[in-house]
Amino acid sequence: MFSRGAAIGVIRAIARTRTFDPLRVKEHRDDLRFERESEVKSNDEPEQSLAGESNGEKPLPPDARSASEAIARAPAPPSKATQPEPASPPQVPASSSMGALAAAPAAPTEAAPPEEAAAGTFVSAYEHSAVVRFCHWLNAVALGIMIASGWRIFIAFPSFGARIPEHRLLKIPDAITLGGWLGGALEWHYTFMWVFTATGLIYVGYLIASGEYRTMLFRPRDIPGVWPMVRHYFFFGPEPKQTEAYNALQKFAYTTIVFCGTLSVFTGIVILRPVQLSGLAWLMGGFHLTRVWHFVAMCGFVAFIPGHLVMVALHGWNNFMSMVRGWKKNPEYL
Amino acid sequence: MPRRFDNKEFKRVSRREILKLTPLVALGAFAIPPAQDYLLGRGVAFTDWVSDKLFRRGHLAPTYPDSALTPLDKFAFNSYDTNTPEIDPDWLLEVSGLVTRPGNYSLDDIRRLPKISQNTRHVCIEGWDLVANFAGARMSDFLNLIGADMNARFVYVECADDYYESLDMEAATHPQSLLCYEMYGKPLQAGHGAPLRWSLPTKIGYKSAKYLTSFKVTNVLTRRSYWGDQGYSTYADI
Structure with a gap:
């Protein structure tokens, strides 16, 4: 058996590997916005050359959003400027740089509307650590x-x-089905079952050790957010404003x-060993009911x-790739 | 934590992150038939190994009141490939192996041992189960009768219908493991394994071999279990 000390050591080691700290995202949001604005102000000259190069290869589209959305956002009303977002078009930097450096050429932003193209850089969040991604795919x-x-x-x-x-x-x-016959299955x-259980345990252990569970644990305060999300997903409601990495419905699902x-x-475990674990079997209402619960879990x-x-498909490649490479370009919540 | 990237750096970082997932490629081994057989065999063996470690000889299977019994005519049993074998009127159990008193034992020899009657749950690998009454001699008493070497590893039986089954000594000497000759107070019916069968409340149904003809105490098994040799767990603890 593993010693308790070793187990704690493993959990701590896992916790140290975390890079994505959901609790610190909010602090960083404002820093990043400031950084973005000041870069546009100060790095005009190098930006132009960078933009020229990157335009030749790839215009660095804001993956998180579809092109049509980006265009729709471009002539956004001024009220939008009060809630700037990373991939949003250049009205924020443009307006602010206008004030400071009126004579600065705004040429690059005309050629490539997203500011990322102009700056040659973009913001990315480390959403899923290697532990989570590894467990996710193995568990899947x-x-x-x-x-x-x-x-x-x-x-x-x-x-x-009963059988009869x-x-x-x-x-x-x-x-x-898989296995061909009962024995093969x-x-x-x-x-x-060992792979499934081990990855599940590591995943949950990591979420708890890193504190990341707080971004996805469904709590009573999330209940009011569920219905607007359902309404939105079924095309008869506006998109609720996203303020966290996961919305109420996602939290509920996860x-x-x-x-x-x-x-x-x-x-x-109880179905496998109803006699050795007769106490657990009794707790679950007996062997028959345990099979029913096992089936219910499968239905879940x-x-x-x-x-x-469907959600992964709807949210596009960039979102999907965050579960592969960990980093998400231009996360919508920043 | 959010970070700012240029395109080139992002590609480099992405590549490094994706490389961390490469051990997952090992799962592809399950798609290669020979490796698949081996790995799945190891998986079952590992499960059995864990079960063996968890087996508690002193832990009794739950027993139930008579009111919980499934009526005998609702006791499903699977006759597998062959028909119910004819019972030899001069039936004797042939005992061999690591025993001091080998030879042929009659049903009366077994009946003379203390009779245990118990209502236990019979669980089939298919998923159904029922509570039934089994009566017979404790296998541990029978092992004493034949002077079995209690340090031997296995008990192995063969059956009139060419079925065969084995049991580790720990499970064989479990106090609820019976050499069963009665169900519901009546001698065994043909379909249920007359004249003698195993009743093993700590094992899954197919371990409870029926129509026993030979009984061997051994350290080496050439065949382990009719169903175990076809892919089911041989250990089959429940």
Whole structure:
């Protein structure tokens, strides 16, 4: 067994690797805005040459937003200037530089509207540490395997409770299952349950150790934010102003999915060892009910995955890549 | 923490971050058939190893009142590839291996041992389960009767329907592991393994072999388990 000291050491080591500190993002927001403005003021000459070069290769589009959105924002009313955003067009730097350096040539900003192109640099946030990304992808693979092999296991007895009389509750097509037969599916299930559990534990342990859980834990104060988000996603409401890395609905999803993971692991252990862990089995309402809870946890995952994938698709490449490379260009909350 | 990048630096940093994920490529081994067989076998073996470590010989499986029993006619049983075998009227259990009194034992020899009757849960690998009444002799009593070497590792049985099964000594000597000859107060029915079967409340259903014909105490197994050799867990603890 691992000693307690070693476990604490590992958690501390993980905590030290964190770079993304959600609690300090807010402090940095203002610094970055200031930095952005002052750069435009002071670095006019080198900017031009940089802009010329980068225009030749790539105009550095603000990935976070679609081109049409960027254009729509360009002639924004002055009220918008009061809430400047990183990828927003040059009205903020332009207006401020006009005041200070009236004679400064504003040529580069005409050629490439986003200020990033002009400056040659852009703001990026380290959203997901290597630990989180590693666990995310490994867990995603394991989860897919657990669900597909779990369906195959369910086919062997597609019901709950008594075997006689037999009730076939659900017909799952063989094609979407893994393992070929009950024994093969169990091999996958027994192998990847360790991967699934280990990555889940490391992920949750990291979130707690780093304090990052605070950005995604769904709390009572998030409840009012859920309905506006749902309304927006189903195209009949305005987009609520995003003030945090994750909106209320995201928090709800990311919290419930960790709950589903915990439920599936605990119920899974009980289904695997209902006699050795008869106390836990009793707590969960007996062996029959434990199988039901295990199935419910699977349903939670199956409900989560399509929503998650649709959201990832809608939010574009830059957002997706933040789970691959950690850094997100021009995060919308800065 | 937010940071400012130019394009070139961003590419460099991204590359470095992506490289950190390269160990994930190892998962591709699961797509290569020989490696897949090996890895999945290791996965099951690891699960069994953990189970073995967690097995508590003194921990009894829960027992249930008679009111919780599933009626005998609702006791599902899977007859696998073969039909229910005919029972030899001169049935004897052939005992061999690391025992001081090998030979053939009759059902009466086993009946003379203290009779244990228990209502325990029978859990099938398929996912169904039921509470049933099993009665018979404790396997540990029988091991004493035949003078088994208690330091041997395994007990191995063969069955009239060519089924075979093995059990580690720790589970064989579990106080609830029975050589069962009665269910619900009546001699075993043909489908349930007459004249003698195992009843192992600490193991999954397929370990409870039926129609026993030979019983061997051994340190070496050439075959482990009918279903275990086809991919199921051999250990199959519950």
